[in-house]
Amino acid sequence: MSDSVWIEELERVGALLRGHFQLTTGRHSATFFLLARLTERPWVLARWAQELARQVTAVGPVSTVVGPAMGGVIPAYAVAQEMRGVRALFAEKEDGGMVFRRGFALEPGEPVAVVEDVVTTGSSVGQVMQAVEASGAVVRVVAALVNRTGGDSLGTVPLLSVVHLQAPSWPADACPLCAGDLPLVRPKAARRETAGPR
Ligand SMILES: [Zn+2]
Numbered sequence: 001m002s003d004s005v006w007i008e009e010l011e012r013v014g015a016l017l018r019g020h021f022q023l024t025t026g027r028h029s030a031t032f033f034l035l036a037r038l039t040e041r042p043w044v045l046a047r048w049a050q051e052l053a054r055q056v057t058a059v060g061p062v063s064t065v066v067g068p069a070m071g072g073v074i075p076a077y078a079v080a081q082e083m084r085g086v087r088a089l090f091a092e093k094e095d096g097g098m099v100f101r102r103g104f105a106l107e108p109g110e111p112v113a114v115v116e117d118v119v120t121t122g123s124s125v126g127q128v129m130q131a132v133e134a135s136g137a138v139v140r141v142v143a144a145l146v147n148r149t150g151g152d153s154l155g156t157v158p159l160l161s162v163v164h165l166q167a168p169s170w171p172a173d174a175c176p177l178c179a180g181d182l183p184l185v186r187p188k189a190a191r192r193e194t195a196g197p198r
Helices: 003-013 042-059 073-081 123-134
Strands: 016-022 028-033 064-068 087-094 097-099 111-119 138-147 157-164
Touching: 003 016, 003 042, 003 157, 042 073, 042 138, 042 157, 064 073, 064 123, 073 087, 073 111, 073 138, 087 123, 097 123, 111 123, 123 138
Parallel strands: 064 087, 064 111, 111 138, 138 157
Antiparallel strands: 016 028, 087 097
C-alpha cells in the first residue's frame, strides 16, 4: 500500500485529525495524531503490525521487541505477535529516563527491535534504546507506525515505519491558522463522547 492509503486509514479511524490544534508544547499545528484511535482497533492495527514485522524481519533477526510505555506497549505487542517466538517487553518512565520493571530482562548481545506508535523527536525511543543497551542487548532497528522525524535513522540505527508524515507547527504568536476562522482546540484535554467509525 502507498503512504496515502495508510494515511487515509489514520484519518478514517480518527488517529489523524485535521484542523487547528494547540500541541502539548504550546505550539500550533494543522494536524494532530491520536494513535490510540488506531491501537484501540486490533483488527485494523494488525495490518500495520504485519507491515512493520515484515520490514523488521527484512533487516535481520530480532528475538525481542521493546516499546516505551504507554504509546509503544500495544504496537510492540502487535508486531511481536506477527513474528514467531519473539517476546514483547515494555519500558517505563522513571527519574527522567526509561527502565525495565516487572522482571523484564534482556540477555547480553540479544538483538532487539524498539517499536513505538509515533516518533517525532525520538526522545522516548532514545531512552528505551539506552535502557536496552544498559542491559547489554543490542538495538538492531527502531520501527514506528508513524515517522514524523523526516529521516530514516536514529543515530546509527535504522528507523523503519509504515508511513512518513511530517506536520509543520508554529509558535502560537506566529501561527498562520490563528488569522482564519478555525477555532483552536486542545485534543488531549477533550474526552470523547462517541466511539467513532469502525
Ligand atoms: Zn494557531
